[in-house]
Amino acid sequence: MPPEKLYVLHENPAWYAPLAAAFDRAGLPHEQWLLGDAVLDLDAEPPAGVFWSRMSASSHTRGHPYAKDQTRGVLAWLAGAGRRVVNGRRVLELEMSKVEQLAALRAAGFDVPRTLAVAGATELAAAARKLPVPFISKHNQGGKGLGVRLFATHAEFDAYLAGPDYEPPVGGITLLQEYLAAARPEITRVEVVGGEFVYAITADTARGGFELCPADACVVPAAGGPAQPSLFTLRAGFSDPVIGRYLDFAARHEIEIAGFEFIETADGRLVTYDVNTTTNYNAEIEAVAPRPALAALTEFFWRLLGSAADR
Ligand SMILES: Nc1ncnc2c1ncn2[C@@H]1O[C@H](COP(=O)(O)OP(=O)(O)O)[C@@H](O)[C@H]1O
Ligand SMILES: [Mg+2]
Structure with a gap:
């Protein structure tokens, strides 16, 4: 038997580098599985290991219009073979539809935008x-x-x-x-890894507008200008009860890794509007976070590989 590995299903190699570096540092065996144009042999046995779906809702914008449907099939095949999948088939549907996210959040009692x-x-x-x-x-x-x-x-x-x-x-x-009129020009994103809270960050919407991807691969360098301060800040000490509610929601929907976004409005509401199950981590935040997400991910997958080997 080949050694057990973590297989990461996705379609954007640019987002893999920071994950691969963290896994390599920890000696965690991993391999990326790029979805797009490929053959899936339904009679084949999936490799031994743990699978993490990071199929992104924006895959079609990177020239991968079939990646979403291919992932649906691959996840069904993995589930059929009894493989351990993190952020599996049900989570993929949430990732692909904000309607599904908002309906599920609303049913769980969260304040969501009309x-x-x-x-x-x-x-x-x-x-x-x-x-x-x-x-x-x-x-x-x-x-x-x-x-x-x-x-x-x-x-x-x-x-x-x-x-x-x-x-x-x-x-x-x-x-x-x-439109959610914010009390301060920022949104907050609560990161959950392995079903646990790791940290919250704020993103500056006064400067950042609506495109708030925290991945380093998304940063567009300013042409020739002075270095800009980051749009993202660790929201240190954030301990609102909404964290516990996100963890319950995640557990109920089999979401193991996600970033939940909310806006605190000028009229005192805390409104959740986005659940990112293909989340990317900002290097500057990771460097200062008391519990970095990449370290939490590595620990989580080590645990899963260990228990997959025991079966
Ligand atoms: N209802 C809203 N009211 C105010 N700002 C919003 C609203 N919805 C989205 N935004 C802003 O646009 C950004 C992107 O929207 P979002 O729903 O998170 O889409 P995406 O999945 O593309 O990140 C948010 O982070 C927020 O800054
Ligand atoms: Mg968002």
């Missing part, structure tokens, strides 16, 4: 009139701020729909959403 999910484009302009202004539009299958825009008036939205900047969402579903 949201209309609109299939196709014909009803968009009329549906938007059910929301007061300003409002947000975004793609149901999103990630990295895809299609996230703020509209001050309905007429502005009509003009956007008719104009050259309109990008139809993959899968055809657009969300129209209540």
Whole structure:
């Protein structure tokens, strides 16, 4: 038998480097499994090991339009063979649909933004009139701020729909959403690894806008200008009871690794609007965090490889 390994299912090699470096430092055997154009032999036996799905909702933007459906099949095949999968089949569906995230959050009693999910484009302009202004539009299958825009008036939205900047969402579903006016210009992201809280970070929305990917691979260097301070800050000492509620939610939905995003509004609400199950960690945060996520991940996978070997 070959040695047991961690297999990481994904489609973006740029996001793998920091994970690979952390696993290598700890001597954890790992291999990336790039999804996209490939053959899956349903009669084959999957390799021995533990599998971690990191299939991203934005895979189609990197030239991998089939990666999502291929991952669905691979995860069903792995489950059929009894393999231990972290962030498996059910989690993939949450990753791919903000409607599924919001419905599940709402059912669990979280405050979520009022949201209309609109299939196709014909009803968009009329549906938007059910929301007061300003409002947000975004793609149901999103990630990295895809299609996230703020509209001050309905007429502005009509003009956007008719104009050259309109990008139809993959899968055809657009969300129209209540705009959450934040008490401070920031969002908070709570990172969960192996079902445990590791840390919370804030992202500066005054400077960062809507594209708030914390991965180093997402940073666009400023052309020739002075180095900018990071958009991300460790939210040290964050201990709100919402953490425990996220952990319960994660356990109930078999989410083992995720970042939960919320906004604290000017009128005192704490509103959760995004569950990232393909989460990336910021190197500057990792360097100062009392419990770095990459170390927690490595410990978690060591434990799983150990118990997979015992079976
Ligand atoms: N309803 C909203 N009100 C105010 N800001 C929002 C709202 N929804 C999203 N944003 C802003 O846009 C960013 C990206 O939206 P999000 O739903 O997290 O999509 P993605 O999955 O692409 O990250 C958020 O981090 C936040 O800054
Ligand atoms: Mg987000």
